[in-house]
Amino acid sequence: MMPGKWLDIGPTTQIEPGMAATLPVEGGEEIAVFHTVNGRFYALVNSCPHRQGPLSQGIVHGDSVTCPLHNWRISLSTGAALGDDSGCTPTIPLKIDGGRLFLLREAVVAPRGAAGPRAA
Amino acid sequence: MNAQTRMEDMVSAREKLVVIGNGMAGCRAVEEILERDGDRYDITIFGAEPRVNYNRIMLSPVLAGEKTFDEIVINSAEWYAENDIELVSGDPVSHIDRTAKTVLSQSGRVEPYDKLLIATGSDPFIVPIPGNDLAGVITFRDLDDVDKMLAAAEKGGDAVVIGGGLLGLEAAHGLSLRGMKVTVVHLMPTLMERQLDEAAGYLLRQELEKRGQTILTGANTKVIHGMEGHVAGIELEDGTRLKADIVVMAAGIKPATGLAKSAGLECERGIVVDDHMVTSDPDILAVGECVQHRGACYGLVAPLWEMCRSLADHLTDAPTGYAGSVTSTKLKVSGIDLFSAGDFSGGDDCEDIVMRDAARGVYKRVVLKDNKLIGAVLYGDTADGNWYFDLLKKEEDVSDIREGLIFGQAFASGGALADPNAAVAALSDDAEICGCNGVSKGKVVQCINDGAHSLDAVRSQCKASASCGSCTGLVESLLSLTLGGEVESGPASTCKCTSFTHDDVRRLIVEKQLKEIPQVMQELHWTTPDGCSSCRPALNYYLLCAWPGEYEDDQKSRFVNERLHANIQKDGTYSVVPRMWGGVTSPKELRAIADVVEKYDARMVKVTGGQRLDIFGIRKEDLPAVWADLNAAGMVSGHAYGKSLRTVKTCVGSEWCRFGTQDSTGLGIKIEQMTWGSWMPHKFKIAVSGCPRNCAEATIKDFGVVCVDSGYELHVGGNGGIKVRATDLLCKVETEEEAMEHCAAFIQLYREDAHYLERTAPWLERKGLDWIKAQMFDDPERVGRLARRFRYSQQFMQDDPWARRAAGERADLHRHLATVRPMETEYA
Numbered sequence A: 001m002m003p004g005k006w007l008d009i010g011p012t013t014q015i016e017p018g019m020a021a022t023l024p025v026e027g028g029e030e031i032a033v034f035h036t037v038n039g040r041f042y043a044l045v046n047s048c049p050h051r052q053g054p055l056s057q058g059i060v061h062g063d064s065v066t067c068p069l070h071n072w073r074i075s076l077s078t079g080a081a082l083g084d085d086s087g088c089t090p091t092i093p094l095k096i097d098g099g100r101l102f103l104l105r106e107a108v109v110a111p112r113g114a115a116g117p118r119a120a
Numbered sequence B: 001m002n003a004q005t006r007m008e009d010m011v012s013a014r015e016k017l018v019v020i021g022n023g024m025a026g027c028r029a030v031e032e033i034l035e036r037d038g039d040r041y042d043i044t045i046f047g048a049e050p051r052v053n054y055n056r057i058m059l060s061p062v063l064a065g066e067k068t069f070d071e072i073v074i075n076s077a078e079w080y081a082e083n084d085i086e087l088v089s090g091d092p093v094s095h096i097d098r099t100a101k102t103v104l105s106q107s108g109r110v111e112p113y114d115k116l117l118i119a120t121g122s123d124p125f126i127v128p129i130p131g132n133d134l135a136g137v138i139t140f141r142d143l144d145d146v147d148k149m150l151a152a153a154e155k156g157g158d159a160v161v162i163g164g165g166l167l168g169l170e171a172a173h174g175l176s177l178r179g180m181k182v183t184v185v186h187l188m189p190t191l192m193e194r195q196l197d198e199a200a201g202y203l204l205r206q207e208l209e210k211r212g213q214t215i216l217t218g219a220n221t222k223v224i225h226g227m228e229g230h231v232a233g234i235e236l237e238d239g240t241r242l243k244a245d246i247v248v249m250a251a252g253i254k255p256a257t258g259l260a261k262s263a264g265l266e267c268e269r270g271i272v273v274d275d276h277m278v279t280s281d282p283d284i285l286a287v288g289e290c291v292q293h294r295g296a297c298y299g300l301v302a303p304l305w306e307m308c309r310s311l312a313d314h315l316t317d318a319p320t321g322y323a324g325s326v327t328s329t330k331l332k333v334s335g336i337d338l339f340s341a342g343d344f345s346g347g348d349d350c351e352d353i354v355m356r357d358a359a360r361g362v363y364k365r366v367v368l369k370d371n372k373l374i375g376a377v378l379y380g381d382t383a384d385g386n387w388y389f390d391l392l393k394k395e396e397d398v399s400d401i402r403e404g405l406i407f408g409q410a411f412a413s414g415g416a417l418a419d420p421n422a423a424v425a426a427l428s429d430d431a432e433i434c435g436c437n438g439v440s441k442g443k444v445v446q447c448i449n450d451g452a453h454s455l456d457a458v459r460s461q462c463k464a465s466a467s468c469g470s471c472t473g474l475v476e477s478l479l480s481l482t483l484g485g486e487v488e489s490g491p492a493s494t495c496k497c498t499s500f501t502h503d504d505v506r507r508l509i510v511e512k513q514l515k516e517i518p519q520v521m522q523e524l525h526w527t528t529p530d531g532c533s534s535c536r537p538a539l540n541y542y543l544l545c546a547w548p549g550e551y552e553d554d555q556k557s558r559f560v561n562e563r564l565h566a567n568i569q570k571d572g573t574y575s576v577v578p579r580m581w582g583g584v585t586s587p588k589e590l591r592a593i594a595d596v597v598e599k600y601d602a603r604m605v606k607v608t609g610g611q612r613l614d615i616f617g618i619r620k621e622d623l624p625a626v627w628a629d630l631n632a633a634g635m636v637s638g639h640a641y642g643k644s645l646r647t648v649k650t651c652v653g654s655e656w657c658r659f660g661t662q663d664s665t666g667l668g669i670k671i672e673q674m675t676w677g678s679w680m681p682h683k684f685k686i687a688v689s690g691c692p693r694n695c696a697e698a699t700i701k702d703f704g705v706v707c708v709d710s711g712y713e714l715h716v717g718g719n720g721g722i723k724v725r726a727t728d729l730l731c732k733v734e735t736e737e738e739a740m741e742h743c744a745a746f747i748q749l750y751r752e753d754a755h756y757l758e759r760t761a762p763w764l765e766r767k768g769l770d771w772i773k774a775q776m777f778d779d780p781e782r783v784g785r786l787a788r789r790f791r792y793s794q795q796f797m798q799d800d801p802w803a804r805r806a807a808g809e810r811a812d813l814h815r816h817l818a819t820v821r822p823m824e825t826e827y828a
């Protein structure tokens, strides 16, 4: 069976608005899936561009998250650090269909920043 | 005979167009085609509903009793006759044969086509729960549904509406006008979350509740209970049961693609069409809610007008193309003005302009990106909705009118806008600046000239902007107009989301009885829709302190340590510190800690500076299990993570020490048992030393007790840490009970007055020791009253958060969604 292009990660209702949930990837980098108070969903690598703080644990406000370690503010849509800080966290394409969340499979298992398949 | 032949020639010369769906899009498409070329097609329309085409969106006013069916008919029987259209109503199409190019209806009728148009609209989404097929479960899509609701409403009783979106709220409104007791059950925390932001959703909810509806948000329906085959009630995931005589399913819609799918047309969420509304079969078109165009499905009428135009252009050989629509929404509930358009989810590359007028119940927000308007949400005053929508659709550059934009068209186009100061300068001296306190521009200017050179000074001297604060911007303009650059800045505001200071916010929460974060933001004119990581935790604390037992803690406004009840470490793991009362421990506790260290592979266990043990390197998934083990040995959370009581350090005292004057260990334990669990503006540390040698370092603690022969010296406002500050002596008391009473009173004074993230040392320096003494001692009753308030709030705070998590509460915070394995293994 051919795996689909999109990876079903379950219903949208499993993440409360204003919160995030984590998705470890074996041999890869953990992903954080965010649900904003305004009902938007985003997926990013769960790692702050500053010193790899787990973004999933930050306070979500508007479409950004404040990293729990040193308060950098990261854009959920682009992954870029906001304000005076600079750096960028990879984002994962996400879509919603029939009340379920899907992540682009190749982005989930692709190595950080680069293209091509990830070595397991 | 001749004539007959000519007719037949003509008929056969006309191409045959069959339309499936006698709804808003199907009929509009036909109208558009007729307008372009009335003779081109021989048209047959199949409709599942046994009636002519009507305006579906007006079903809501029909339900509410504001319109009759006749008033909402769009195409009467005469229209079909005049245009030579055959309407086959009450007979849905059940099959499409693309090879033979025919359609088959339920009654067995076969109709050939040259061009086929699918306009089947949407089906209501039926939540997949037990009982969803009981009699009395009603959807809200067509006239039959309305008739069913009206019949039920005649008997009165309880209605539960599942879904707090546009449809659900309009159904709820209609049913409540028809005399039913209505409860809306909505999965998301905010009503109409797709059209409204949290702030506007909050106002809407307040208004609906005022009108007698019950609104349950964050509520997931688990089952619909029945009796003798009819609905009797519903049960929510959390166990709540509600009585119901009818249940209206308004949880969403899904494009009606069944027919197209079984004919083998390409479908995703909807029937996939190109810019000319052509499906994957060039002779079959589709339009309306059933289609998916450039990835988007729509649930509103405006896009389908545009789709129909492009479809008709194509079918009359003058193709233009449809490029997708921007939509706007209004709620058709009389007396509620609400408008939303475009993308208002905001974001870092966007700029929000928010205006709130609490007195009038108005909330307005526009979102700009690259100097263009991309979204708008209006509540309470929607007069400018169309103007904003127009700016949005035209993608006009609004930098020139940016300053006045939020005030609406009249203001922004008034000329004097690029500089808001100019607009204020142009006001006459009598113009009212502050509506709450009736202060005119002339008075404010005079007050400034008389020496009020800061916002705060103006507020205290002439009251302008001292109440609701909505005129703050105007007063600031007057300050800079009158003084040029010499405006003095007053105390800093809470954060960039508001012009109110911490003191203002705390005072107004109590004065105005504000009890929820969105309510504070609305009433105090927050300039961002949902605050930031500075103000959210602060508001959460202020509300928690003001309304003990009543306010429900907002987990998403908590810093991670307070949300997970452990301290996050640089590698993303957590440290766990169980409470060790007064620094005293036992073999049982030590054994439990040792076991946890081994069982969960903790990388380090360390004695802290706070007289207890810290276990390092626990993963968030393991936290509940670790806590369960520690709980089993009688230990509770040490709140090493909290803006709360940390530790009470003690020394050995009179029980062992040759110099000890009192039982400092015992008193420390009692104090810790009284104060643990309390949330505070910042962390709070206590120590009790048995004599002035002060081995517990009580004089650098927030509250320190130094025992002496004649009693207890109470010290306050000390700090180790970044800037060392020794305590000030508050007073001396004779008994343990008095020491504890004063400790409780001092903590409560700090809790009720200090700014969030202000420790006692800077707080005391800001307020002065005299002020603190006056607050506590001027009135002999005061210490008792403060201590009582502290004890009252402790009733609700002293329940071990670890125990609740270990028992399964908020398991979602500790677990992963799933684990992804690389593809090779995933499909092996």
Ligand code: SRM
Binding pocket: B567, B568, B569, B575, B577, B606, B607, B608, B609, B610, B611, B612, B614, B640, B646, B647, B683, B685, B700, B718, B719, B720, B721, B722, B723, B759
């Ligand atoms: C574990 C411990 C160090 C140790 O190994 O001994 C510690 C560890 C941390 N301290 Fe501390 N402090 C610890 C005792 C102290 C003490 C000594 C004391 O309490 O007697 C002080 C000075 C006394 C004081 O607070 O006035 C102290 C002054 C600070 C400060 C500076 C506070 C200030 O007002 O200047 C911070 C920073 C802050 O809070 O913003 C801080 C912050 C921290 C944080 C929470 C840093 C952080 O935000 O991650 C560290 C968390 C460690 C963890 O994950 O558990 N820690 N910290 C001690 C835990 C005590 C306990 O049992 O709860």
Ligand SMILES: Cc1cc2nc3c(=O)[nH]c(=O)nc-3n(C[C@H](O)[C@H](O)[C@H](O)COP(=O)(O)OP(=O)(O)OC[C@H]3O[C@@H](n4cnc5c(N)ncnc54)[C@H](O)[C@@H]3O)c2cc1C
Binding pocket: B020, B021, B022, B023, B024, B025, B026, B046, B047, B048, B049, B056, B057, B058, B059, B060, B091, B092, B093, B094, B119, B120, B121, B122, B140, B141, B142, B167, B170, B256, B259, B287, B288, B289, B290, B298, B299, B300, B301, B302, B304, B330, B332
């Ligand atoms: C109560 C209510 C209030 C609304 N309020 C608003 C509003 O305020 N603003 C707004 O913009 N939109 C509103 N809408 C949405 C709006 O009505 C729809 O967007 C619009 O009707 C879609 O048109 P359509 O032709 O695609 O579907 P429909 O109007 O639903 O037409 C589809 C028709 O096809 C028929 N059909 C389905 N399958 C078959 C078959 N196999 N054979 C024959 N016939 C079939 C259906 O019975 C139906 O009559 C509202 C909708 C409802 C229900």
Ligand code: SF4
Binding pocket: none
């Ligand atoms: S002194 Fe600094 S490094 Fe050491 S625990 Fe405290 S905050 Fe961390």
Ligand code: FES
Binding pocket: A048, A049, A050, A051, A052, A053, A067, A068, A069, A070, A071, A072
């Ligand atoms: S690791 Fe995120 S701010 Fe430092």
